[in-house]
Amino acid sequence: MAIIEAPDSAPLALPSGGTVAPHQALGVFSRPGQSKGWRSWITSVDHKRVGVLYGASAILFFLIGGMEALLIRLQLVHANGTVLNAAQYNQVFTMHGITMIFLVVMPLGAAFMNYLMPLQVGARDVAFPRLNAFSFWCFLFGGLFLNSSWFLGGAPDGGWFAYAPNTNPIFSPSHGMDFYAIGLLITGIASTVGAINLVVTVINLRAPGMSLMKMPVFTWMGFVTQLLIVFAMPVITVALFLLLFDRNFGANFFNVKAGADPLLWQHLFWLFGHPEVYILILPSFGIISETIPVFSRKPIFGYPFMVFSGIAIGFMGWGVWAHHMFASGVGPLSVAAFSVTTMFIAVPTGVKILNWVATMYGGKLTFTTSMKFSVGLVGMFTIGGLSGVTHAVSPSDLQQTDTYYIVAHFHYVIFGGALLGFFAGMYFWWPKVFGYKLSEKLGSWHFWLILIGMNLTFGPMHIVGLQGQPRRTYTYNKGYGFDFWNMIETIGAFIIALAVLVFLVNVFSSRAKAKREHITVGNDPWDARSLEWMVPNPTPAHNFDEVPVVAHLDEFWHRKYGEDENGRPVRVKATDDVVQAGDPTGVHLPSPSYWPIVIAASLPLIGYGIIFNLGFAALGGFVLFLGIYGLGLEPSMDPDAAHPHDDHDDTHDDAPAAADDEESHEEVTASE
Amino acid sequence: MATETEHAEPTEAVAHSADHAHAHPSDSQYVLIAVVLAFITGAEVLTYYVDFFKDHFPILLLTLIPMMIIKFAIVAAFFMHLRFDNKLFRRVFITGIVLATIVYMIVLNIFHVFKHS
Amino acid sequence: MSDVAIHHDPKPGEHGWTQTGVSNEKLGMWVFLGSECLLFGGLISTYMLYKGTALKGPKPHDLYDIPFTSVSSFVLLMSSMTMVLALSAIQRGDHQRCRVWLATTALLGATFISGQVYEFTSFVKEGMGYTTNTAASSFYTLTGFHGVHVSLGIVMLMSLFMMSVRGRLPQEKSEVVEIVGLYWHFVDVVWILIFTVVYLIP
Numbered sequence: 001m002a003i004i005e006a007p008d009s010a011p012l013a014l015p016s017g018g019t020v021a022p023h024q025a026l027g028v029f030s031r032p033g034q035s036k037g038w039r040s041w042i043t044s045v046d047h048k049r050v051g052v053l054y055g056a057s058a059i060l061f062f063l064i065g066g067m068e069a070l071l072i073r074l075q076l077v078h079a080n081g082t083v084l085n086a087a088q089y090n091q092v093f094t095m096h097g098i099t100m101i102f103l104v105v106m107p108l109g110a111a112f113m114n115y116l117m118p119l120q121v122g123a124r125d126v127a128f129p130r131l132n133a134f135s136f137w138c139f140l141f142g143g144l145f146l147n148s149s150w151f152l153g154g155a156p157d158g159g160w161f162a163y164a165p166n167t168n169p170i171f172s173p174s175h176g177m178d179f180y181a182i183g184l185l186i187t188g189i190a191s192t193v194g195a196i197n198l199v200v201t202v203i204n205l206r207a208p209g210m211s212l213m214k215m216p217v218f219t220w221m222g223f224v225t226q227l228l229i230v231f232a233m234p235v236i237t238v239a240l241f242l243l244l245f246d247r248n249f250g251a252n253f254f255n256v257k258a259g260a261d262p263l264l265w266q267h268l269f270w271l272f273g274h275p276e277v278y279i280l281i282l283p284s285f286g287i288i289s290e291t292i293p294v295f296s297r298k299p300i301f302g303y304p305f306m307v308f309s310g311i312a313i314g315f316m317g318w319g320v321w322a323h324h325m326f327a328s329g330v331g332p333l334s335v336a337a338f339s340v341t342t343m344f345i346a347v348p349t350g351v352k353i354l355n356w357v358a359t360m361y362g363g364k365l366t367f368t369t370s371m372k373f374s375v376g377l378v379g380m381f382t383i384g385g386l387s388g389v390t391h392a393v394s395p396s397d398l399q400q401t402d403t404y405y406i407v408a409h410f411h412y413v414i415f416g417g418a419l420l421g422f423f424a425g426m427y428f429w430w431p432k433v434f435g436y437k438l439s440e441k442l443g444s445w446h447f448w449l450i451l452i453g454m455n456l457t458f459g460p461m462h463i464v465g466l467q468g469q470p471r472r473t474y475t476y477n478k479g480y481g482f483d484f485w486n487m488i489e490t491i492g493a494f495i496i497a498l499a500v501l502v503f504l505v506n507v508f509s510s511r512a513k514a515k516r517e518h519i520t521v522g523n524d525p526w527d528a529r530s531l532e533w534m535v536p537n538p539t540p541a542h543n544f545d546e547v548p549v550v551a552h553l554d555e556f557w558h559r560k561y562g563e564d565e566n567g568r569p570v571r572v573k574a575t576d577d578v579v580q581a582g583d584p585t586g587v588h589l590p591s592p593s594y595w596p597i598v599i600a601a602s603l604p605l606i607g608y609g610i611i612f613n614l615g616f617a618a619l620g621g622f623v624l625f626l627g628i629y630g631l632g633l634e635p636s637m638d639p640d641a642a643h644p645h646d647d648h649d650d651t652h653d654d655a656p657a658a659a660d661d662e663e664s665h666e667e668v669t670a671s672e
Numbered sequence: 673m674a675t676e677t678e679h680a681e682p683t684e685a686v687a688h689s690a691d692h693a694h695a696h697p698s699d700s701q702y703v704l705i706a707v708v709l710a711f712i713t714g715a716e717v718l719t720y721y722v723d724f725f726k727d728h729f730p731i732l733l734l735t736l737i738p739m740m741i742i743k744f745a746i747v748a749a750f751f752m753h754l755r756f757d758n759k760l761f762r763r764v765f766i767t768g769i770v771l772a773t774i775v776y777m778i779v780l781n782i783f784h785v786f787k788h789s
Numbered sequence: 790m791s792d793v794a795i796h797h798d799p800k801p802g803e804h805g806w807t808q809t810g811v812s813n814e815k816l817g818m819w820v821f822l823g824s825e826c827l828l829f830g831g832l833i834s835t836y837m838l839y840k841g842t843a844l845k846g847p848k849p850h851d852l853y854d855i856p857f858t859s860v861s862s863f864v865l866l867m868s869s870m871t872m873v874l875a876l877s878a879i880q881r882g883d884h885q886r887c888r889v890w891l892a893t894t895a896l897l898g899a900t901f902i903s904g905q906v907y908e909f910t911s912f913v914k915e916g917m918g919y920t921t922n923t924a925a926s927s928f929y930t931l932t933g934f935h936g937v938h939v940s941l942g943i944v945m946l947m948s949l950f951m952m953s954v955r956g957r958l959p960q961e962k963s964e965v966v967e968i969v970g971l972y973w974h975f976v977d978v979v980w981i982l983i984f985t986v987v988y989l990i991p
Binding site for chain 3: 696698699702703705706709710713716717719720729732733736737739740743744747748750751752753757758760761764765767768769771772773775776779780783785
């Protein structure tokens with residue numbers, strides 16, 4: 001709920017309560033004012049910095065999750081491997097899944113969406129900047145909380161899907177699954193708050209003239225993703241609470257001995273889990289819908305189809321969850337119905353593939369690294385999509401369930417789809433974010449290594465899967481015929497690791513080179529199309545000097561190019577005349593704040609409290625309470641902050657900034 | 673549950689200014705609405721005491737569920753101002769309700785919850 | 790959705806400007822409430838699934854005190870009315886009455902919560918603890934979640950009351966009351982569902 005504070009200008013004639021003095025919120029912290037150094041980062045509420053923080057943390061978790069993957073591949077490189085024992089293997093593959101899904105792909109999507117969506121709709125920031133910062137810290141602390149389980153008695157070991165009754169204290173006696181439940185609740189809060197924020201941003205903060213059907217496809221896909229998060233997260237929240245209460249307070253939701261039906265977990269989980277799949281992939285679909293037109297020098301083919309297929313995927317994603325449960329005895333009617341819906345959902349996805357290909361068809365293609373990754377996505381995702389259709393056929397699915405064939409499928413769509421898309425986006429927007437390009441030469445190595453590596457790793461899984469190698473199993477015997485392909489898979493995994501290394505080298509060497517040689521990229525390195533390129537590189541803190549009035553889809557392009565009499569594009573304006581100067585005069589930005597990180601820090605404390613000692617939880621609850629009131633009472637714009645180049649005579653309303661959301665029922669009181 | 677608000681005229685009332693209150697019911701109308709709600713609640717409770725419903729479960733359902741939906745709709749339309757406010761709010765909320773109703777109904781149906789009750 | 794802003798005070802890009810003319814905070818609250826539908830839907834479904842399964846101990850349905858619950862439902866329903874009257878008062882600039890209604894709403898909410906505490910303790914006394922059977926677990930979880938929501942609402946109402954007393958809730962900030970009100974009414978609406986689905990339908 002919103003926050004009220006005394007307006008700094010023109011004391012109001014209040015009916016009661018006396019006059020209001022401009023106040024410093026709570027007075028615990030003085031308002032942070034730095035713009036450089038680590039303190040400026042932990043207090044920043046700038047959506048661009050939050051985006052960068054999301055990206056950096058996600059890459060850190062990517063390295064952790066990648067090492068877990070390498071451990072799995074080392075264990076399985078030959079029959080009867082001894083690198084890990086069964087218990088360790090369970091933890092490693094569980095954490096690999098959780099990390100990659102919740103701590104890598106989702107936050108990478110959040111990184112792009114946070115950074116780009118406000119820019120692409122022509123806004124100065126998101127709707128609730130401080131809640132945005134809170135989302136990030138909440139995600140980071142949730143991720144660290146999950147990973148701290150390694151040192152506190154063992155990581156989660158029930159798989160990322162955590163099927164009941166495997167997760168009850170008898171089968172999973174360590175605290176691992178408690179860490180799972182609480183950790184995912186914390187990251188779920190982060191996602192929900194972030195999603196509400198971005199949904200409101202897209203609806204409310206679009207620049208004048210930008211109707212919904214003039215929004216870039218990336219923003220559209222981000223919008224659909226955020227709506228999916230808004231509606232899917234509460235479902236897993238319910239499931240996780242039930243699991244938590246079962247394990248910690250003796251409830252009976254999944255206790256078969258008390259007559260419970262463990263399938264309830266599967267329904268709740270996959271009811272969330274299938275929309276989640278689209279939450280993972282849609283941001284990448286959006287990214288390559290931006291890169292492919294730029295590098296084909298053509299507008300996106302069939303923009304409305306692109307948008308509506310995205311919306312259709314979002315809707316239909318709610319009607320297919322039981323295809324994850326064909327083998328669990330949900331009944332012939334359900335199996336048939338969900339088979340059909342699952343086959344149908346391939347249609348809008350196919351529309352997208354077709355549109356990307358049609359965009360490239362007849363275009364003037366430039367194969368930059370970003371374009372290579374984009375085309376890679378189209379190819380790899382198609383393979384994954386096709387194997388996905390084979391699961392929709394339930395008789396064949398019964399054969400494939402719990403084998404490596406499934407593992408192959410979802411790695412082709414998540415690694416070959418989502419992750420390649422994110423790399424395409426990184427190479428494309430790196431100059432936007434940091435003001436220099438990544439090396440194309442190393443980028444090319446990165447791409448080819450990752451493409452070869454992933455096909456060596458996940459391709460053979462189709463084969464061993466159909467031969468019957470079970471997933472989630474820590475070893476296999478000699479003579480099953482799995483040895484050769486598992487060896488190839490492990491080699492592939494290490495090639496992927498090498499590719500990631502090349503990427504990291506690229507990041508650091510390109511940065512060093514740009515610093516050493518003072519290379520700047522100019523304002524429009526790719527001759528791009530959408531609004532975010534209308535501001536200088538790297539983006540100034542205030543985004544737009546003046547909010548543009550939008551007349552077209554691809555507004556930036558239309559300002560640069562007109563048409564000659566034959567309908568061919570001709571330059572009408574130089575880029576630098578179109579790009580804004582980056583002059584912050586007269587712009588008010590929300591002030592940085594300590595409270596988001598304080599509130600976020602209280603949540604893991606409550607988590608440890610539930611697991612180990614309720615004393616921690618009380619402390620965490622106290623900090624949470626304090627933080628919420630602190631955030632609530634603090635003006636979103638610091639009345640005392642010096643605005644550069646600012647004339648202080650304007651009478652803007654320091655209106656309430658923070659909205660309400662589930663965990664922060666921030667209350668407003670008049671405490672001093 | 674979704675239909676009750678559709679007859680409402682699409683007012684594009686701006687929520688920002690305080691003067692938008694003119695479209696809203698007056699205090700006495702609010703009280704009247706509350707009386708109606710109380711009345712329906714009374715009728716709901718009454719079903720508990722009438723023996724007829726104990727033997728006719730389907731009829732009980734047909735009595736209780738519509739009353740519940742009407743109460744829900746009245747609170748949402750008048751107290752939450754959905755009837756008067758920007759239709760954006762209505763869309764968001766109805767999406768949530770309809771989605772929840774459909775998916776959870778399917779889940780419960782797969783569990784055969786509705787069969788023996 | 791695509792119509793351009795109707796009110797003209799802040800310019801595009803400035804704080805407080807929105808494309809649709811509705812405030813960010815209110816829209817955010819509605820999106821949040823849309824999300825909450827799925828949360829309570831899940832909890833109600835869990836209860837529906839388990840309400841008949843009790844291998845030992847009494848089921849919630851054996852213990853319900855319908856007259857008592859009817860009264861507390863009525864109390865919560867009336868708190869929705871007082872909430873909307875508080876909003877209407879502050880929109881008129883009648884701060885005195887707004888405070889009275891805010892306090893009344895909080896008080897009615899607190900009455901409801903006390904009733905719930907009483908109900909829970911009497912159920913436990915009659916042998917239905919949280920862990921007794923699946924029906925009990927799901928009953929307590931569903932109504933407990935609702936109770937936590939009401940309690941948070943009471944805290945928010947008290948905060949508004951204190952703000953108003955301190956003069957920090959001027960008439961032009963009446964939207965804060967409206968947003969808290971939305972939350973409050975939503976919680977009430979959920980109870981309308983629970984009262985019928987959980988208590989009245991056997």
